[in-house]
Amino acid sequence: xxxxxxxxxxxxxxxxxxxxxxxxxxxxxxxxxxxxxxxxxxxxxxxxxxxxxxxxxxxxxxxxxxxxxxxxxxxxxxxxxxxxxxxxxxxxxxxxxxxxxxxxxxxxxxxxxxxxxxxxxxxxxxxxxxxxxxxxxxxxxxxxxxxxxxxxxxxxxxxxxxxxxxxxxxxxxxxxxxxxxxxxxxxxxxxxxxxxxxxxxxxx
Amino acid sequence: xxxxxxxxxxxxxxxxxxxxxxxxxxxxxxxxxxxxxxxxxxxxxxxxxxxxxxxxxxxxxxxxxxxxxxxxxxxxxxxxxxxxxxxxxxxxxxxxxxxxxxxxxxxxxxxxxxxxxxxxxxxxxxxxxxxxxxxxxxxxxxxxxxxxxxxxxxxxxxxxxxxxxxxxxxxxxxxxxxxxxxxxxxxxxxxxxxxxxxxxxxxxxxxxxxxxxxxxxxxxxxxxxxxxxxxxxxxxxxx
Numbered sequence: 115x116x117x118x119x120x121x122x123x124x125x126x127x128x129x130x131x132x133x134x135x136x137x138x139x140x141x142x143x144x145x146x147x148x149x150x151x152x153x154x155x156x157x158x159x160x161x162x163x164x165x166x167x168x169x170x171x172x173x174x175x176x177x178x179x180x181x182x183x184x185x186x187x188x189x190x191x192x193x194x195x196x197x198x199x200x201x202x203x204x205x206x207x208x209x210x211x212x213x214x215x216x217x218x219x220x221x222x223x224x225x226x227x228x229x230x231x232x233x234x235x236x237x238x239x240x241x242x243x244x245x246x247x248x249x250x251x252x253x254x255x256x257x258x259x260x261x262x263x264x265x266x267x268x269x270x271x272x273x274x275x276x277x278x279x280x281x282x283x284x285x286x287x288x289x290x291x292x293x294x295x296x297x298x299x300x301x302x303x304x305x306x307x308x309x310x311x312x313x314x315x316x317x318x
Numbered sequence: 319x320x321x322x323x324x325x326x327x328x329x330x331x332x333x334x335x336x337x338x339x340x341x342x343x344x345x346x347x348x349x350x351x352x353x354x355x356x357x358x359x360x361x362x363x364x365x366x367x368x369x370x371x372x373x374x375x376x377x378x379x380x381x382x383x384x385x386x387x388x389x390x391x392x393x394x395x396x397x398x399x400x401x402x403x404x405x406x407x408x409x410x411x412x413x414x415x416x417x418x419x420x421x422x423x424x425x426x427x428x429x430x431x432x433x434x435x436x437x438x439x440x441x442x443x444x445x446x447x448x449x450x451x452x453x454x455x456x457x458x459x460x461x462x463x464x465x466x467x468x469x470x471x472x473x474x475x476x477x478x479x480x481x482x483x484x485x486x487x488x489x490x491x492x493x494x495x496x497x498x499x500x501x502x503x504x505x506x507x508x509x510x511x512x513x514x515x516x517x518x519x520x521x522x523x524x525x526x527x528x529x530x531x532x533x534x535x536x537x538x539x540x541x542x543x544x545x546x547x548x549x550x551x552x553x554x555x556x557x
Contacts, residue, residue: 287378
């Protein structure tokens, strides 16, 4: 029987890991620097329109030794001028997810702001932090969080599906089904990360 | 009959409503240091809970199936609503108290500010700072049916779990500018990419509606906990 997916959210799409990032739970043996190398900062060109950037942290990302332990990281150079919204989103990948630890540094590398763990929230199936830019912040550092790496989180996900099935020669019937699944994710040093810069939204 | 048709249409519309979120505006406490006291406006939320079966066979049979579903849902709502009435439960009052507690926990002065709402959604105009003595208002409005219990489908593998679906907006009292706006959904059925989603506590579950009613004290407590967790999330948004 040919079934046509009409709408709703399929549980498969919710639970399928995004491809491509190998989870990493241990950084033993890695020679880590004492501080992030800001010269490697990737520029985030922004022209005032919503723009997204790949912020993936893979196994080959550089590492630093923090007070909490070794972490993988990436540095991004924030555009100067004006207030805009920064969204950092971490998506599940292969049953794992990166809990990003976010630092905003001044142009000389001093820490201006730290995005607290509680400020990371699930939006849909991804973890994200959403905050306004500050003029004095020149760099965004995305780190893994050694305090949680290796621990797991489970999330209950309810969803519905609608499918159309043909009946007879020209008829059809819409079949509605539901799903109630528990998604298990383990926090990793690596993960799929997206950074979006956008203008301040107009309230409705 | 027309009431049932309306209810069936409302059931169909809730998922559409859930998709129409406003823009998510992050709060920036550093740029709003003058906000020290927040008034929690009387929330816009239906007094009666909804106990929804999100998918079932009846939905496959057009208007007739929709009417049957609406009638069954109405009975569930009445029965669970009676449990809340027995406890003298007011969702608006409970949510307001939870929001005030959460704001205080995040370092604000907070108090309830009663307002009259003539229609659903965020208020179009706000009280003045002078008449309320607060620096900002937290305006909270239910998304669709707002709160209650929902099961994704039929069967014990798709149990009833509490849900709370709310939009929130922080408005500066002096000039009505929007400081923060977002959507927080405890146990959304179907997850959009933008709304803040709170996973339901896995222990808050009832295999079917009869089980829920048999454990109504627990169901009542779990619903209160879901409301409290949603309010706490909103407090986190403005810390």
